[in-house]
Amino acid sequence: MSKQHLAFSYVKYLINAKGPHGTHSPFVFSFINDVLKDKREFYAFKEIENLRDELHNDHSEIKITDFGAGSLHNKSNTRKISELAKNAGRSKKHGELLFRIANYFELNNVLELGTSLGLGTSYLAKAREKSQIITIEGCPAINKQAKINFKKIGLTNVNSYVGNFDYILDDVLNTHHKFDLIFVDGNHRKDPTLNYFHLLKKHIHSNSLIIFDDIHWSKEMTEAWNEIKADSTVKVSMDLFQFGLVFFMKEVKEKQEFTLRF
Numbered sequence: 001m002s003k004q005h006l007a008f009s010y011v012k013y014l015i016n017a018k019g020p021h022g023t024h025s026p027f028v029f030s031f032i033n034d035v036l037k038d039k040r041e042f043y044a045f046k047e048i049e050n051l052r053d054e055l056h057n058d059h060s061e062i063k064i065t066d067f068g069a070g071s072l073h074n075k076s077n078t079r080k081i082s083e084l085a086k087n088a089g090r091s092k093k094h095g096e097l098l099f100r101i102a103n104y105f106e107l108n109n110v111l112e113l114g115t116s117l118g119l120g121t122s123y124l125a126k127a128r129e130k131s132q133i134i135t136i137e138g139c140p141a142i143n144k145q146a147k148i149n150f151k152k153i154g155l156t157n158v159n160s161y162v163g164n165f166d167y168i169l170d171d172v173l174n175t176h177h178k179f180d181l182i183f184v185d186g187n188h189r190k191d192p193t194l195n196y197f198h199l200l201k202k203h204i205h206s207n208s209l210i211i212f213d214d215i216h217w218s219k220e221m222t223e224a225w226n227e228i229k230a231d232s233t234v235k236v237s238m239d240l241f242q243f244g245l246v247f248f249m250k251e252v253k254e255k256q257e258f259t260l261r262f
């Protein structure tokens with residue numbers, strides 16, 4: 001990560017980001033008002049945030065296998081659960097957004113790349129009871145802890161896999177139906193991100209949504225994001241600074257790109 005790149009990208013984002021009245025698309029207008037600005041507190045939010053509090057107070061150590069772009073905060077191979085929860089855990093604001101997105105678009109078949117302790121997974125899984133979430137994590141010890149967390153909050157619709165995306169993603173994709181929602185949140189580097197995108201594109205349908213996390217985390221990730229949104233299959237893209245959303249709706253004739261305030 002370059003702090004300079006992040007700061008520069010954020011200023012650019014603030015200048016360009018629009019609210020509901022800066023867009024002429026009814027689809028995006030509704031998305032802003034009904035999803036981004038929805039302030040409702042769903043029951044599940046409290047449950048997941050209680051789990052987060054518990055993890056913040058868990059100072060036991062696990063042996064971790066560092067994947068992808070690695071961690072900025074600690075290079076040793078043991079990590080406290082509390083540290084992982086603080087540094088790699090989905091924020092409350094973006095977790096709630098994942099929940100609202102899955103709910104609003106009624107997305108039932110969900111794939112997540114990068115489970116970590118399962119906070120993001122939990123928001124996705126609690127959004128819709130009849131959904132099925134598949135989540136992949138490279139580090140066996142983190143996956144084990146995530147499974148404990150899923151049990152704690154009574155999740156029965158999560159299927160978790162352990163392995164490096166580079167080796168197991170193809171197999172996981174081939175044994176499942178097309179996905180309604182894919183959340184790409186691991187290995188935040190340009191080439192892997194683009195490789196995953198090209199693989200994932202074969203497992204989506206016209207109403208699928210792919211969300212990329214940390215699209216401005218580094219210059220490389222911004223480059224990856226720019227290529228993804230320029231891809232001919234992408235019809236609508238939304239840059240929310242942390243998340244980049246891409247939609248593939250066949251009925252949309254002209255590509256539309258939005259930078260939205262969130």
Ligand SMILES: C[S@@+](CC[C@H](N)C(=O)[O-])C[C@H]1O[C@@H](n2cnc3c(N)ncnc32)[C@H](O)[C@@H]1O
Binds near residue numbers: 188
């Ligand atoms: C930012 S965390 C995921 C956070 C989680 N999605 C959430 O919302 O709470 C990224 C995770 O991806 C895993 N990861 C990174 N690169 C990977 C790879 N190539 N294969 C498998 N897992 C990977 C890391 O071990 C880490 O736990």
